[in-house]
Amino acid sequence: MSAKARILDKLRHSLAGTEPLPDDFDETLVTQPWRYPPEQRIARLRELMEAVRTEIHLTSQTQWPDLLATLLDEKQLTRLLIAPETDHGRQLSEHWQRRSDAPALHAYDRPVEEWKHELFHDTPASLTGTVGAIAATGSLILCPDRHEPRLMSLVPPVHFALLRASTIHDNLYEAQRALNWRAGMPTNALLISGPSKTADIEQVLAYGAHGPKDLVVLILEDA
Amino acid sequence: MSQPARIPLRDEFKSRAHDALGDAQLRRNFRGAMDSLMEKRAAAFSDADERERLRTLGNHIRARALSRLPDLLEQLESNLTANGVQVHWAETTEQANRIVLDIAERRQARQVIKGKSMVSEEMDMNHVLADHGIECLESDMGEYIIQLDHEKPSHIIMPAIHKNADQVARLFERELGEPYTRDVNELIQTGRRILRQKFFDADIGVSGVNFAVAETGTLVLVENEGNGRMSTTVPKVHIAVTGIEKVVAHLRDVVPLLSLLTRSALGQPITTYINMISRPRQAGERDGPEEVHLVLLDNGRSQAFADGELRQTLNCIRCGACMNHCPVYTRVGGHTYGEVYPGPIGAIITPHLVGLDKVPDHPSASSLCGACGEVCPVRIPIPSLLRRLREENVSRPDPGHAVMRGQGSKYSALESTVWKLWRTLYTRPLLYRLFRFFATRLRALTPSRLGPWTEHRGAPKPAARSLHELARKHLEQPR
């Protein structure tokens, strides 16, 4: 008998004669305390994310590329990693082509193996989109894919994320439903709620443990 | 790296506790950390009614999952397999290590980077891989610190909580040649710099699992640092190791459990990263592991599962709240327990993992104050389980019907006879009165040494006259 068969056998034997417990999941408990009037969602998200040192800017669908250029300049970041095949990646490169002072764009356009060294050692900042956010916990939702790979939101020390205000959900339960994850999960789905941090030494909070030291969210008020 | 002996001798718990209690620095480190964790948890659950209802929901979700455990495990396996994740089963830690080693050998791996995983601690994976010439490095900051110092975690969430900044600084100075600094930010940046290179070099990443979702075939990982994401994304192979109890039926079940976990553990509404992994790298994707493996480990869990009461042990979501609130743990620290899981959860799970006779003092390392049961987010009745294990400790198994490995190791014929005698006396009034008469009249003969009881206390002595007699005399007095 295989290990699997033996384990399952033991478990089944222990359950013999018992019935599965009923499913009494109470969705009001995970939704009702975590609902916000639409006009307060941004404020709630902002409050929670800023509490863990996230930088948040309100901007618009047309103005964010200029704001991003200003922020990069302020932070003295001269290179930005983007996903060129995404809508925002395209919008940014087109927009910045018209500016002579814009920082250099770098595209994540091949497998990581071909440029891992550069990614780890010479990529100070990145820009990604998000598929939404959660007001209750102050979290961004990312589903990295072939165009916008996973490491973009992890390896560069500064991570800029674009968030459409209309995609902010009240709570995780409703976000899961809206994104229809039950029917099929993305390869990798992430909730990101601030820059990387640790309190492993003496409970002292330190940012920039292994992931980005800075997380900057640009909220596009498109609603 | 030499391997510390892992088999505690009978009295090791007591002697380690004795040493720990005399270590003022250690006690300050634990007291400070536990106080702050308790405060944070309390603040995160400001609405008591919401908290209690959520705990009930958490309990029901876990109990429901366990009531269908074999089916859910099969569903999990078939969904993960359909997603391209390879699932392995292991009854023992040896089997689990063999599975990991086979993958490592096939991939000709030399370096493994590990996100935080208590199950890999059960497996003693670092040492096993090292014995086969494979470097296995911890990447969680706390785990990295204790690995550098050849120690074991002293807390399941905060593995290096027993050290303060000065101790870490001296360790980094000694082991890494770094200039001494007590600045926590600088210390963390040192760790970041060194480990980044390790993520870069590693052939395999190992992680634990916080929840495995059967209906979608998804592994959910919870963390703040990003080392878990690094370990599961950068290397070409990701191996997740987990106990068979970690499965939940539905994706929505994760919602309340997550909230309970992060609020109970750290007082945070959520951790920085919730990483949900359902597939290896797909065609056209530019990063992520080519292979994802899940190792499902039993290691004594099916023994706990077999008993309806002890099964509740497997509700645990490893938040650490029970240890943060435990007056014994806070004073003696995690290393006193000498095993992977310390504190109240350690006391109830370890006997199943290693045998009750190896940790006979664990169930007694409790004042039964009830704090652990009161804070447990999935309502495990830890104090009653501790009492139950105390019973199993002293009761010899019925032939062929042992409840657990190593039960009855504290059985003593003398003690058992004394209790039988006691029962007889207290259920037969005549005998009882006779006994009372002699006990009070012959009180001078009471032994002055009564085992451990009299180590720090005087021996109890019966009164010269029993309360019964005094009362009678009082009533007989003319008023």
Ligand code: SF4
């Ligand atoms: S027993 Fe309860 S309180 Fe203790 S770690 Fe497990 S879930 Fe948390």
